[in-house]
Amino acid sequence: MSSSEVLQALPIPVLVVGQDQRVTGQNGAAAHLFGADLLGRHVATAIRQPALLEAIEAVLVGAPHADARLVFSPHGRDLIYNVHVATLSSERSAILTFLDVSRQEEAGQMRSDFVANVSHELRTPLTALTGFIETLRGPARDDPAARARFLDIMEKEAGRMNRLVTDLLSLGRLEDMGWMRPTDLVELDQVILMVINALNPAAKDRNVDVRASFDTTRPVIVLGDRDQLTQVFTNLTENAIKYGHKGGTVQITVKAVAQMPAFKGPGLEVTVQDDGDGIDSKHLGRLTERFYRVDNHRSRELGGTGLGLAIVKHIVNRHRGRLRIESTPGAGSCFSVTLPVPDPT
Template sequence: MPTSSEVLHALPLPALVVGGDRRIADQNAAASDLFRGDLTGRHLATAIRQPALLDAVEAVIEGTTSTTARYLVTTHGQEQIFDVHIAALESDHSVLMAFVDTAPQEEAGQMRSDFVANVSHELRTPLTALTGFIETLRGPARDDAAARARFLNIMAEEAGRMNRLVTDLLSLSRVEDMARMRPTDLVDLDQVIAMVATTLGPAAADRQVELVIQPCDEQPVLVTGDRDQLTQVVTNLTENAIKYGREGGNVRITTRALEQVPAFKGPGVEVSVEDDGDGIDPKHLGRLTERFYRVDTHRSREMGGTGLGLAIVKHIVNRHRGRLRIESAMGQGSTFTVTLPAAAAG
C-alpha cells in the first residue's frame, strides 16, 4: 500500500501536509510551483497569511473532519482563486490541504454569461424593429399602402436576420457537440469547392465578383472528414470574401497538396480563400474567430452577418485536427487558409 507521502507527491493538484504543530510537514511539486519554493518546516501562519484559510485549517486540526476555504494569490498582476479542500489525516494527526484552481470554471461561467448577453443583444435589435413596425402598421400606417409595403420588406429582412442567427447558433452547437467525434467520410475537397462555387455564383454576380478556382494538380484531393461540415467551412470563407472583398474584384480559391506537414507528421491538403479587398487591421486578426466579434459591426449587420461564421469555421477545423491561418494587411486583401491532414493512402 502506498504511503501518504507517495500519494501526496502523485497528486496533480498543489497539496500541503500540515502537522499538529501547525508547521508544513510536506508538499508536492505542484505546490512548489504555486508557492515558488519549498515551504517545508515553516509555520503555516508565516507561509500563508490569509486568516479565513488559517481558521479553516485550525478547525480541522481541532477536530472537524473536513472543510473548504479560499486562497487568493496574485501572479504577474492577475488574481487567481483556489478552492482549498482541507481534510484530517488520522494516521499521523496531520492535515492535507489540496488547492483547486477555480479559473477554468469561472472562465466557463463568464463565457456562458457573455454568450447569453451577446445573443440577447443580437436578437433585441430586430425584435425591437419588428415590434415598432407592427405598431405602426396597426396605427398611423393602417391605410398607407406604400408605407405598408416598405415596412413589410424591412420586417422580412429583420426576420431573415433572426433566422440566420438561430441557424448559426444551432450549427455552432452541433459542431461543439461533435468536437470529440472523429469524422470518417472520404471527401474530395475540389468537389466541395466546385459545389460551393456554383451555390455562391449568384451572390458573387450581385457584387460583380469573379470566383477564380485553382484546383490541385494532383487529383483527387482527399481528406478524411465530414463532407457537410467541410462544405460549410468553404461556404463561410467564400461568402465572407464575396461580402467583404472588393466589389468588382476577384475571390481566388486554391487547393494544394502538401507532401509533409510537421503538425500532422504526414501529408496534408491546403485550401486558401483569397480576396483583393481593403484588408483587415492586424490588431483584429487574433480575435476574428471569437463568437460575435466583428471588425465593422455596422457593415457586418448590413451584409447579413451574424458574427458566428468564423467561430463555426474554427470549431470545424479543430474537429478535423486541422489548422486555420489568417493573413491580411490593410489595402492588400485577406487570405484564409485551412490545412487538413490528407487521407491515408489505400
Template structure:
C-alpha cells in the first residue's frame, strides 16, 4: 500500500491516527494526530512521538510478532483482530495527561502499523460528574433523613408524652420532608429538561405575558418579605419561539431568587428590552434582566453559579429552602432555547441576571 494512499485514508478519519512503517518511523499522520501530538510528526521514530512503553511495545509486536513479545499479563492490554492490540493508557500530550484508548493494528502485508488514539477524557469527565452527582444527591437526602429518623426515635421514646416537643419536632419534620420533596421535583425537572435539550421548541410565546404572570404570582411572596417588584418595558408584544412552561420556570426561579437573596435592597426590577442585533445569537433578540439591590455575590462565585448543587452560602440557601439545582435548570432551559444567560454582580451592590433569547422572526 503506497504512502499517499495511507495518508488519504487516515486524513478522512475524525480521530487521531498515525501510520508507522516497518522501521517504526511515522510515515503519515492526520490532522487530529497533529493537534494531539504536535506538528511535524512524519519521518520521526514513533518512540519520540508517543512515549508510552506499552504502546511502543505493542507497535513493535505488530511490526515483528515473531521476535517481540509483550508483558503478560498486562491489565491495560487486549488483543484485537489479527495481531493487533488495544490499550487503555494515560498519555502525555500537549503538556497534559490524557486518558486514551490506543489501538495498534497491522497494515496489509506487514508493511507497517496503524496507531489509532481515541481521547477518552470526555468519558472520564462524564463519569466523574456522574459520581459527583450521586454523591451530592446522597448528601442532600441524607441530612434531612437523618434528622427525621432522630426525631421519630425521640417521639417514640423520651418525648412520647411531651406535647410541646411533639409539635416542635413534627414542624421540623414537615419542613425537612418539604425540602426533600422540592429536591426530588427539581431532580425530575432537571432530568426532563436535559432529555429535551436537543429538541428546539416550536411555539410562539409572548414574553410579556409570561413575565407578567410570574410577577403576579410572586408579588404576595415579595410583599411578605417587604420587597417591591417592578416591571419595565413590557408594554408591547415580545415574541420568541419557546416552551411557555419552561420559560415560566426560568423567570419564576430568577425572580424568586432575587426576592430571597437580594430582597434586602427592598426592590426587584425586571427590565425587558429588544436588541436589534445580538452578536452572540447572530440576530435580533429579546433580553429580560432581573435586577436586585441586595448583598450581591463575590466575583469568584459567578462562573460556578449554574453548577448543580453549587451554593454561595450553604447554610443560608438551605434555610431559604433552596435545593442547589435551580440555576442549573435555568441554564439548561435557556440552552434548549438557544439563548444566553449573563450574570453580573458586585458585592454589596446587588445582582443582575439577564436572559437573552432569539426574537421570533416574521416569515413573510
C-alpha cells in the first residue's frame, strides 16, 4: 500500500507539504479544489492565507499538529474549511486535511439571524404596548375617547404578537416532523371551500370576491395532511386578499396535471391568482425566506408576520409538491401549488 494510493482514496482534499514548503503530494479532491498543478509549487502561491501558512510552518519546525481556518471563494461561492495540519515526521513533511464546514457555519449564521429577527419582530409590538400603557396611566387617564382608541391599537399589537408566536410554533413543529411524507387521503376541494368560507370576513373587509373553479372531476383527492394543506391555502388566499386590489377578485383554480415535474406521476395544481400590484421579479426568489417582505411597513400594517410563505414552502416540500410564484407588476400575482395524487392502482 503506497501512501499516494492512500491519499487518492480519501474523499476529502489532502495536501502534503515538504520541508521547503513545496507541495509534494495532492489527491484528486485537492486538485478539484485548488487546481491540478500544485505539485512542486510553494504552498503560499496556491493558498494565500497567513493563518494556514503559520500552521504549516509550526508543524514543519516540530509541532505535532496545528489547525487553521481557511475561507475562500473558488467558484464564486464562499467556502469555509477547517484545515488540520499534522506532522509526517518520517518524511519531514506536513499533511493537510481540509474539512468543509461551510454548511455548519451557514446553518449557525442562519440560526443567529433568525433569533435576531424574531427578537426584533416581538420587540416592536411590545414597545408599542408598553408605550400605550404609560399613556393610559398618565395623559390619557381621563380621556375616554383616547383610551378607547389606544386600547384598539393595543389589541391589534397583541394580536400580532399572538400570530407571530403561532406561526413560529407551526414552523417548529414542521421542522420536528422532518421528511416523513404525509399519507392521509385529503379531499382538496373540501379544504379549499372551507378556507374560502373561513376567510369570508377578511374578504368582505376588502370587498374582494374569492372564487373557486374545479377543472377536474370531484372529489379531488391528494395524499396529504389535512390541517397543513388548510394552512397552505389559507396563507396563499389570505395574501391574495390582502395584497390584491380592494374590490378585486381572487381566483382559485384546481386542475389535474398528467405528469408532475420531478415527481413521476400525476398531480393536481392549485393556483391562487390575484389582481393586485404584483411583485417585482427581483423579490420572487426570496419571498419564501422567513421574514422576507417586499414592503415591511405594508405587511405589518396588514397584520402580517412575514412567515406565511415560509410555512407554505415547508409544507409543500413535505408533501413532495412544488410551489411556483409568477407575477407581472401591475397585473397581479399567481401562486401555484402542485401536489402528487395517490396512485389509482
